[in-house]
Amino acid sequence: MSSSRIYDQKLAIQGGKPVRTKPLPAWPSYDEEIEAAIKVLRSGKHARQSGSYVAQFETAFAAYFGVKYAIAVSSGTAALHVALAALGIGPGDDVINTAHCFIGTATPIVHCGAVPIFADIDPRTFNIFPNSVREKITPYTKAIVPVHLNGCPAEMDELIEIAKQHQLFIVEDAAQAHGARYRGKLVGTFGQLGCFSFWEDKIISTAGEGGMIITDDEYIAKRARMIQHHGELRNDGDYYQGERLYYHPILGYNFRMTEVQGAIGLVQLKKLPLYIAKRRKNAHLLTQLLSDTVGVLPPYEPEYVEHVYYKYILKLDRRVLETPALEIAQAISAEGIPATRRYPTPLHQQPIFVEKRGFGKTSAPFTPPWYPGNVQYGSGLPVAETIPKDLIMIRMNPNLTDEDIEDIACAIRKVVGYYIQHQEDS
Numbered sequence: 073m074s075s076s077r078i079y080d081q082k083l084a085i086q087g088g089k090p091v092r093t094k095p096l097p098a099w100p101s102y103d104e105e106i107e108a109a110i111k112v113l114r115s116g117k118h119a120r121q122s123g124s125y126v127a128q129f130e131t132a133f134a135a136y137f138g139v140k141y142a143i144a145v146s147s148g149t150a151a152l153h154v155a156l157a158a159l160g161i162g163p164g165d166d167v168i169n170t171a172h173c174f175i176g177t178a179t180p181i182v183h184c185g186a187v188p189i190f191a192d193i194d195p196r197t198f199n200i201f202p203n204s205v206r207e208k209i210t211p212y213t214k215a216i217v218p219v220h221l222n223g224c225p226a227e228m229d230e231l232i233e234i235a236k237q238h239q240l241f242i243v244e245d246a247a248q249a250h251g252a253r254y255r256g257k258l259v260g261t262f263g264q265l266g267c268f269s270f271w272e273d274k275i276i277s278t279a280g281e282g283g284m285i286i287t288d289d290e291y292i293a294k295r296a297r298m299i300q301h302h303g304e305l306r307n308d309g310d311y312y313q314g315e316r317l318y319y320h321p322i323l324g325y326n327f328r329m330t331e332v333q334g335a336i337g338l339v340q341l342k343k344l345p346l347y348i349a350k351r352r353k354n355a356h357l358l359t360q361l362l363s364d365t366v367g368v369l370p371p372y373e374p375e376y377v378e379h380v381y382y383k384y385i386l387k388l389d390r391r392v393l394e395t396p397a398l399e400i401a402q403a404i405s406a407e408g409i410p411a412t413r414r415y416p417t418p419l420h421q422q423p424i425f426v427e428k429r430g431f432g433k434t435s436a437p438f439t440p441p442w443y444p445g446n447v448q449y450g451s452g453l454p455v456a457e458t459i460p461k462d463l464i465m466i467r468m469n470p471n472l473t474d475e476d477i478e479d480i481a482c483a484i485r486k487v488v489g490y491y492i493q494h495q496e497d498s
């Protein structure tokens with residue numbers, strides 16, 4: 073199936089008529105969430121210690137994922153930080169992470185005083201590549217942090233096997249993949265802990281910022297709950313009830329979620345199944361519309377996963393199209409369809425790592441005496457280093473209609489078709 077829409081052949085970026093002038097439907101879009109937030113504001117109970125919405129959100133989130141414990145926090149970055157700290161990961165340890173991602177997956181490792189080691193990625197799913205993980209393990213490795221990137225589950229069977237073989241923890245970064253499934257099982261439930269982000273444009277959100285940790289392990293859950301609340305324990309052993317003794321057995325932070333966020337999250341969670349179904353339907357329609365478009369390769373969805381399409385990532389087919397990804401993205405955007413490159417600088421080439429810029433004026437935690445290993449950043453991960461040159465990110469959201477998806481397909485076909493034609497002409 074291909075789109076039959078008729079459009080001006082001249083690119084909008086060159087002065088032609090754009091495929092679309094009306095903005096695409098906004099995301100996120102709140103309705104009952106607004107009432108829920110107002111109710112909290114009117115109640116005067118705004119912090120999680122005084123209200124009950126964050127606790128309710130945690131209970132509902134744990135039930136959705138079929139796990140015993142869920143701990144709400146202030147962001148996805150905080151979720152990863154707390155999860156790693158709850159496992160006791162710290163100075164002298166290293167943690168294996170993906171090289172093709174947002175930095176929020178990696179800095180929590182450093183904030184725990186440990187060292188991230190980046191692995192290469194699978195060129196089809198853009199997720200961490202298990203064989204590369206195997207090669208990166210050192211005597212100091214304590215955990216693997218696989219990211220389910222763009223909503224596509226990472227290769228959990230192989231990663232679990234590696235973790236078992238080397239006695240490593242798995243902390244899943246499911247910040248982009250709420251409700252995605254790998255062989256029928258929800259991502260976030262494979263590792264010792266699963267971490268989620270509720271940042272503004274995520275699959276579900278809590279008014280801009282927010283995060284959640286899930287686990288089945290009572291001890292880890294207890295530690296995580298304390299760490300996100302100043303490492304504090306109350307008189308009766310609970311975290312928020314009982315007389316406050318200001319008693320702090322472990323190092324903690326203030327990573328608490330607010331009651332407004334909790335109340336919004338509770339409403340958003342109810343919508344998650346519908347959101348996932350709509351995202352998948354929209355993404356599959358776009359893939360169908362682009363199926364005969366020369367020059368682009370739609371996202372790969374292995375048959376044993378349920379991708380939730382946080383983002384729709386197009387791969388440029390370099391056998392027929394040489395135009396830089398930035399030029400293509402700018403031309404598609406000019407057609408009225410926002411498009412960008414995807415993570416143009418891989419994590420192992422970020423200055424913070426290449427130059428080992430650590431705490432204060434030191435290189436801690438990257439070098440001895442804090443870390444006995446010798447980690448080198450900057451090169452050696454060929455797929456993560458080259459693939460961003462081929463990727464274009466298109467925003468997906470459940471509010472897009474079939475007509476919107478047709479416009480997206482039209483803009484892509486128009487731009488890619490023009491550049492292929494132009495190459496042939498020149």
Ligand SMILES: Cc1ncc(COP(=O)(O)O)c(C=O)c1O
Pocket residue numbers: 147148149150173174176177219245247248268269270271281282283
């Ligand atoms: C894969 C990944 N990990 C971690 C994070 C950090 O989450 P947050 O922005 O909520 O701190 C993000 C956020 O965008 C992300 O996409």
